[in-house]
Amino acid sequence: xxxxxxxxxxxxxxxxxxxxxxxxxxxxxxxxxxxxxxxxxxxxxxxxxxxxxxxxxxxxxxxxxxxxxxxxxxxxxxxxxxxxxxxxxxxxxxxxxxxxxxxxxxxxxxxxxxxxxxxxxxxxxxxxxxxxxxxxxxxxxxxxxxxxxxxxxxxxxxxxxxxxxxxxxxxxxxxxxxxxxxxxxxxxxxxxxxxxxxxxxxxxxxxxxxxxxxxxxxxxxxxxxxxxxxxxxxxxxxxxxxxxxxxxxx
Numbered sequence: 001x002x003x004x005x006x007x008x009x010x011x012x013x014x015x016x017x018x019x020x021x022x023x024x025x026x027x028x029x030x031x032x033x034x035x036x037x038x039x040x041x042x043x044x045x046x047x048x049x050x051x052x053x054x055x056x057x058x059x060x061x062x063x064x065x066x067x068x069x070x071x072x073x074x075x076x077x078x079x080x081x082x083x084x085x086x087x088x089x090x091x092x093x094x095x096x097x098x099x100x101x102x103x104x105x106x107x108x109x110x111x112x113x114x115x116x117x118x119x120x121x122x123x124x125x126x127x128x129x130x131x132x133x134x135x136x137x138x139x140x141x142x143x144x145x146x147x148x149x150x151x152x153x154x155x156x157x158x159x160x161x162x163x164x165x166x167x168x169x170x171x172x173x174x175x176x177x178x179x180x181x182x183x184x185x186x187x188x189x190x191x192x193x194x195x196x197x198x199x200x201x202x203x204x205x206x207x208x209x210x211x212x213x214x215x216x217x218x219x220x221x222x223x224x225x226x227x228x229x230x231x232x233x234x235x236x237x238x239x240x241x242x243x244x245x246x247x248x249x250x
Contacts, residue, residue: 003067005067005071008068009067009068009071012064012068012071012072013071013072013075015048016048016050016071016072016075016076017075017078019044019045019048019050020075020076020078020079021079023041023044023045024041024076024079024080024083025078025079025080027041027080028079028080028083028206031080031082031083031205031206032080032082032203032205032206033205034205035200035205036205036206036208037082037083037086037162037206037207037208038206041083042086042116042118042162043116045083045087046116049062050072050076050087051087051090051113051116051117051118052090052110052113052114053068053069053072053090053091054069054091054094054095054098055094055110055113055114056098056110059106059107059110059111059114060110060111060114061110061113061114066241066244069091069245070244070245070247070248071248073087073088073245073248073249074248074249076088076249077248077249077250080206081203081204081206081207081249082203082204082205082206082207083206083207084249085158085204085206085207085249086118086158086159086162086206086207086208088242088245088246088249089118089119089120089121089158089159089207090113090118090119090159091242091245092121092158092238092242092245093119093120093121093159093163093165093166093167094109094110094113094119094167095237095238095241095242096121096167096183096225096234096235096238097109097110097167097185097225099234099237099238100183100225100226100230100234101185101225101226104222105185105222105223105225108185109165109185112164112165117163117164117165118159118162118163118164119159119163119164119165119166119167120157120158120159120160120163120165120166120167120212121157121158121166121167121238121242122154122157122160122166122167122168122169122186122212123135123154123169123235124154124155124156124157125137125152125153125154125155126153126155129156132169132178132181132232132235132236133176133177133178133181133232134176135152135169135170135171135176135181136152136171136176137150137151137152137153137154137168137169137170137171137214138150138151138152138170138171138172138174139170139171139172139182139184139219140172141172141221141228146220146221147218147219147220147221148170148172148184148218148219148220148221148223148224149192149216149217149218149219150168150170150184150186150192150214150216150217150218150219151214151215151216151217152170152213152214153196153211153212153213153214154168154211154212154213154214155199155211155212156199156209157209157210157211157212158207158208158209159207159208160195160198160208160209160210160211160212161195161198161208161210162208163188164187164188165185165186165187165188166185166186166187166188166193166212167183167184167185167186167225168183168184168185168186168212168214169181169182169183169184169231169235170182170184170214170231172228172229173229178232179229179232180228180229181229181230181231181232181235182224182225182226182227182228182229182230182231183224183225183226183230183231183234183235184219184223184224184225185219185223185225186217186219186223190217190218190219191217191218192214192215192216192217192218193212193213193214193217194212194213194215195210195211195212195213196210196211196212196213197210197211198210198211199211
């Protein structure tokens with residue numbers, strides 16, 4: 001394979017580089033010291049088309065290839081790894097929907113990104129990090145109502161305090177384990193959804209990281225992604241690509 005950038009990718013690289021040098025690098029130390037992302041930066045990134053980079057053309061996105069996306073995250077990482085992490089999290093949280101979502105789910109989710117919204121990937125818990133099978137957040141199917149009730153806590157969620165929509169993994173089996181892991185689309189205004197404490201980290205201060213709490217959170221069945229018990233496969237396929245983005249930032 002040839003990983004050399006073509007002319008279009010080189011133009012994209014230069015465009016993002018100029019944006020970073022103007023809007024991110026001069027403020028990186030300030031964001032790190034004050035422990036928050038610069039006000040208005042997300043809006044500026046949206047104007048540059050940096051929030052929906054993996055949204056396909058048929059869903060009104062740019063439909064960029066993997067090398068172009070990695071090039072974008074590499075340039076963002078040069079200015080501020082925290083900002084790069086928050087913008088890359090949009091892609092991480094979108095991949096599951098593109099992999100397993102219905103046409104309606106894909107359009108709803110991608111429209112949010114196309115309009116400047118942030119998304120978050122909510123898998124990690126106090127007792128479940130790399131071991132996705134340890135997820136204890138429960139999702140109980142209310143068959144008569146056509147809903148699911150979510151209860152549990154997520155932690156270390158990138159964009160936790162900023163995202164408009166969340167890709168959440170919960171367990172539909174009482175006994176837990178990977179066979180019960182199931183994915184849901186949860187907007188932030190869903191009843192029973194709340195943002196908990198914001199983490200004080202050692203670095204990446206330009207990226208907000210927060211706890212997410214579900215207290216009898218009612219999610220319509222239409223927001224079930226794929227099928228019950230398919231969440232582990234969806235999560236692993238998503239993280240395979242996500243690691244490429246993390247490597248580019250590094």
